Amino acid sequence: MKLPPGISERDFSQATDRMRDIVGKDWLFTSDEDVLLYRDAYSPFLGEPEEYIPSGAVAPNSVEQVQEIVRIANRFKLPLWPVSAGRNLGYGGSAPRLSGTLVLDLKRMNRVLEVNEKLAYAVLEPGVSYFELYRYLREHKLKVWLDCPDPGWGSVIGNALEHGLGSTPYRDHFDAHCGMEVVLANGELMRTGMGALPNAPTWNTFKYGFGPFISAIFGQSNFGIVTKMGMHLMPEPEAAQSVSISVPRREDLIPFVDIMAELTNRRIVDCLWEIASPILQSRDPEVSSLLAKSDFTVLDVENLGRAKSLGYWGTRLWFYGPPKIIDANWGYVQERLALIPGATFALADRFTFPLADPSLAKDDPMTVPNGDALRLSALGIPNMSVFALGAAMRQHGHIFFSPVIPMSAQDLFKAEEVFRGAFKTLGIPWFGLQPFAWYRRNFILLFIFPITEEVSANKVLRANLAKLIRIAADNGWSEYRAPLVLMDDVMNTMSFNHFALPRFLEKIKDAVDPNGILAPGKSGIWPKSLRKVRP
Numbered sequence: 001m002k003l004p005p006g007i008s009e010r011d012f013s014q015a016t017d018r019m020r021d022i023v024g025k026d027w028l029f030t031s032d033e034d035v036l037l038y039r040d041a042y043s044p045f046l047g048e049p050e051e052y053i054p055s056g057a058v059a060p061n062s063v064e065q066v067q068e069i070v071r072i073a074n075r076f077k078l079p080l081w082p083v084s085a086g087r088n089l090g091y092g093g094s095a096p097r098l099s100g101t102l103v104l105d106l107k108r109m110n111r112v113l114e115v116n117e118k119l120a121y122a123v124l125e126p127g128v129s130y131f132e133l134y135r136y137l138r139e140h141k142l143k144v145w146l147d148c149p150d151p152g153w154g155s156v157i158g159n160a161l162e163h164g165l166g167s168t169p170y171r172d173h174f175d176a177h178c179g180m181e182v183v184l185a186n187g188e189l190m191r192t193g194m195g196a197l198p199n200a201p202t203w204n205t206f207k208y209g210f211g212p213f214i215s216a217i218f219g220q221s222n223f224g225i226v227t228k229m230g231m232h233l234m235p236e237p238e239a240a241q242s243v244s245i246s247v248p249r250r251e252d253l254i255p256f257v258d259i260m261a262e263l264t265n266r267r268i269v270d271c272l273w274e275i276a277s278p279i280l281q282s283r284d285p286e287v288s289s290l291l292a293k294s295d296f297t298v299l300d301v302e303n304l305g306r307a308k309s310l311g312y313w314g315t316r317l318w319f320y321g322p323p324k325i326i327d328a329n330w331g332y333v334q335e336r337l338a339l340i341p342g343a344t345f346a347l348a349d350r351f352t353f354p355l356a357d358p359s360l361a362k363d364d365p366m367t368v369p370n371g372d373a374l375r376l377s378a379l380g381i382p383n384m385s386v387f388a389l390g391a392a393m394r395q396h397g398h399i400f401f402s403p404v405i406p407m408s409a410q411d412l413f414k415a416e417e418v419f420r421g422a423f424k425t426l427g428i429p430w431f432g433l434q435p436f437a438w439y440r441r442n443f444i445l446l447f448i449f450p451i452t453e454e455v456s457a458n459k460v461l462r463a464n465l466a467k468l469i470r471i472a473a474d475n476g477w478s479e480y481r482a483p484l485v486l487m488d489d490v491m492n493t494m495s496f497n498h499f500a501l502p503r504f505l506e507k508i509k510d511a512v513d514p515n516g517i518l519a520p521g522k523s524g525i526w527p528k529s530l531r532k533v534r535p
């Protein structure tokens, strides 16, 4: 068993014995077999002694139990790593950043405490998954939608705290939260926003409350354990329409992104959209043989694209709302993009609600075929189809590198040049950019690297990722979220004015958690006792 630094076996067993008394013997886990379940299945340290491994896990089922556990952890200075569903695959799973940390598994606290249909919000405990909330809304025939990320098994709260993302107008999950209840590092209970006012009916409707907007500091941090959260939901629209758009020339990216950015900022387009290249991503044999040549030109690609009716760039959008508003928005989008010669527009699926198509509303959304995954998520239906893609590629797992750049074509071209060059230097095959318009005014460039069972390949991957973070930072770009293994690397790039921000975060950490028991190392924030000198 791995113990945290400075904790003796005697102290560990005394602390866990007391916790067992609180939660009951079935909910404190220290056997190797149980701990295995809390390891990161996609760990980039697979088979290496450095793997981040917890000492065990404790699973309370009430706020009072969480408070008691935190008090015991303080007495023994035993660090805790809170997870809600613990499905943070690609970013660390449910493993802690510091080996030996005890996982505080909140999965059993999975009550939907309230859903207000009129004002479209829910109040949840951390263990409520997207599947569970979806089933609750369906069973109670409530006309509100949740917005889900690709995997439906995650926690609505855990995902939001990680700044996770989905696909509808409510895709920015942290932005959609409203009002938290937090167990602080000393075991005290606090409510944020209007929750500070006893019995305030606005706790889950008005998120700022009075004074500083303090909920923000509990996202991607280690300052408290969130035990309840309000989430704004989307009132069920009358209809949803998907459409696709393409433009024929590489240089069209400039007006295309400019117009799409403006339409997105005006919320005429209000969904996740991605820039794809129908021609470069085509599996057509003629396209493949052209791209395999060493001397093909952009003009060759554009001409072949025209012949095959495949755009150089393309995207897919969803519109939601009353049909006449959908039609008006789509009409305006076409009017604006028609300024680009050769732009094409196509209508795809239209759904009306409540859903008439029983195949999309079936009880077990986990069984839908692959191709439906994106469509289901866009309709607020959680599913697990995205995992079939990894399985099809026979990967052990993967890790994300996800820098954020401004939403402009010039920045995209620059990022393409910088990362293509970096990949070449590092000996990584270039697979192109995947820009996702999750946040307004920005693209997230999602790079997905496979984790293998080969230790040497994983070592090279880790070194390469650290270098990519540095290269991105040298160009002014950083990540929206980082896997455990890269958290320090990312925080160590935040060097403005002698690391003023990391130093401020450390001051907060020392003030609110003097014993350093909450998630040491989360987002590169370490308690005093474990802090290394900044580079």
Ligand SMILES: Cc1cc2nc3c(=O)[nH]c(=O)nc-3n(C[C@H](O)[C@H](O)[C@H](O)COP(=O)(O)OP(=O)(O)OC[C@H]3O[C@@H](n4cnc5c(N)ncnc54)[C@H](O)[C@@H]3O)c2cc1C
Pocket (backbone or CB within 6 Å): 082, 083, 084, 085, 086, 087, 088, 089, 090, 091, 093, 094, 106, 126, 148, 149, 150, 151, 153, 154, 155, 156, 157, 158, 159, 160, 161, 162, 163, 164, 165, 166, 224, 225, 226, 227, 386, 387, 390, 519, 522
């Ligand atoms: C194939 C694939 C596709 C994916 N697609 C998406 C996607 O579309 N969108 C997306 O956002 N993500 C995506 N992910 C990443 C990830 O799987 C999801 O974000 C997932 O929802 C996170 O797990 P979770 O919700 O169980 O959160 P958890 O694992 O429960 O929490 C994540 C982290 O938040 C903190 N935390 C959690 N709960 C608390 C609490 N109560 N108090 C204090 N801190 C807490 C902890 O640091 C924890 O490690 C994808 C991953 C894979 C492998």
